[in-house]
Amino acid sequence: MARKIVLLGATGSIGVSTLDLFEASGAQVDILALTAGRNVALLAQQALRWRPRVAVIADEDRLPELRQRLEGSGVRAAGGAQAVIEAAAMGADWVMAAIVGVAGLAPTLAAARSGAVVALANKESLVCAGPALLATAKQAGGTVIPVDSEHSAIFQVLDPANAAQVSRLILTASGGPFLNWNKAQMARATPAQAVAHPNWNMGAKISIDSATMMNKGLELIEAAYLFDTPPGKIEVLVHPQSIVHSMVEYADGSTLAQMGLPDMRSPIAYAFSWPARMAWPAPPLDLAVVGALTFHAPDDDRFPAIDLARAAISLGSGGPAALNAANEAAVAAFLDRRIGFLDIAPACEETLDVMDRSGALTAGDGDPIEAALAIDAQARAVTARVVGALKAPLEART
Numbered sequence: 001m002a003r004k005i006v007l008l009g010a011t012g013s014i015g016v017s018t019l020d021l022f023e024a025s026g027a028q029v030d031i032l033a034l035t036a037g038r039n040v041a042l043l044a045q046q047a048l049r050w051r052p053r054v055a056v057i058a059d060e061d062r063l064p065e066l067r068q069r070l071e072g073s074g075v076r077a078a079g080g081a082q083a084v085i086e087a088a089a090m091g092a093d094w095v096m097a098a099i100v101g102v103a104g105l106a107p108t109l110a111a112a113r114s115g116a117v118v119a120l121a122n123k124e125s126l127v128c129a130g131p132a133l134l135a136t137a138k139q140a141g142g143t144v145i146p147v148d149s150e151h152s153a154i155f156q157v158l159d160p161a162n163a164a165q166v167s168r169l170i171l172t173a174s175g176g177p178f179l180n181w182n183k184a185q186m187a188r189a190t191p192a193q194a195v196a197h198p199n200w201n202m203g204a205k206i207s208i209d210s211a212t213m214m215n216k217g218l219e220l221i222e223a224a225y226l227f228d229t230p231p232g233k234i235e236v237l238v239h240p241q242s243i244v245h246s247m248v249e250y251a252d253g254s255t256l257a258q259m260g261l262p263d264m265r266s267p268i269a270y271a272f273s274w275p276a277r278m279a280w281p282a283p284p285l286d287l288a289v290v291g292a293l294t295f296h297a298p299d300d301d302r303f304p305a306i307d308l309a310r311a312a313i314s315l316g317s318g319g320p321a322a323l324n325a326a327n328e329a330a331v332a333a334f335l336d337r338r339i340g341f342l343d344i345a346p347a348c349e350e351t352l353d354v355m356d357r358s359g360a361l362t363a364g365d366g367d368p369i370e371a372a373l374a375i376d377a378q379a380r381a382v383t384a385r386v387v388g389a390l391k392a393p394l395e396a397r398t
């Protein structure tokens, strides 16, 4: 029987890899909905190939064009943020949550509420509202399966029967494109240089996060929530080859690692086939060709984002939501060339500090999702002020 699928963020890097995996594996899928933000041309092309019940474009201004492109195809076109949420709740067996940023929170939550298996790529929704999201999925009888390669790795080697004997989770990090750059070079880094990841082909926002290593900071928070592990038991290890995707250390001295080529179709395949494994024409890992696997501790001076994530989580659930919002706003400012690369982390730090000192991080007794979104909005406003106050000349940074 074909599994009923909803693909949120179909036109992004993860969305395209997911459809590619379905194509390559010949998986039996009945796609209920494909959604995108603004890329009408690719969404329409995907819809004509996969014939979902509905194709949804979040940017409503583009709905007429989507309708026109899908005319006569039998695929319904819909538009707007609410239509994305409705698509998430269509009653799929499996939902890929691959919208980028906090924009993914409401649709991911709707998918969790529907009781589907949620393949979670959208780490920002977990960072903002992890406990509420996981509790919602559990209550609805659904499951959240990590897609992020590091968390997929841990999920694959973490033995629930021996959870009490886990002494450390070790997240590996490629180190990004600036692993060997000094601070003076990093200060002048351009968006084009920052998105040029050495190992992974990803969307712009996560590529910048990899360059600042904020991606690893967000992943640390993600791991703390997903695996119910105190941040003090989660470590980061730089591993430039991106072959070991993460590790679990047990109290008996054994460390279990999961390995594979840096190809997101592998963790997506595991999230799709879990608890079984599926065959697809996966490029084989040849360790004789890879040769050396190297590891070293991260440089917290050039990459302060991991410490920032630890600080954020120590502030309670509002801290990660504020950090995530500040980072999204600061990354957008960097991509627009309004700030320099090395301004991103300090802008996040100052936002966290302002939010903490003003008491804005203390969530009330109300709906945790509303609370997370309120903190998100407030933190973005603070970051906008912080970014606006930066006076360093742009030409020094380009």
Ligand code: NDP
Binding pocket: 008, 009, 010, 011, 012, 013, 014, 015, 035, 036, 037, 038, 039, 040, 058, 084, 097, 098, 099, 100, 101, 103, 121, 122, 123, 124, 147, 148, 149, 200, 201, 202, 203, 204, 205, 206, 264
């Ligand atoms: P992309 O930027 O490539 O794609 C993002 C997707 O979200 C696109 O389909 C985009 O549509 C859609 N989108 C953007 N804004 C909105 C919005 N406001 N409403 C609805 N849809 C929207 O990102 P990635 O695929 O790289 O990443 C997706 C998520 O997965 C992120 O949270 C990222 O951190 C995570 N992730 C990604 C990995 C990777 O290898 N790429 C690895 C691990 C995690 P459009 O194309 O029309 O703009």
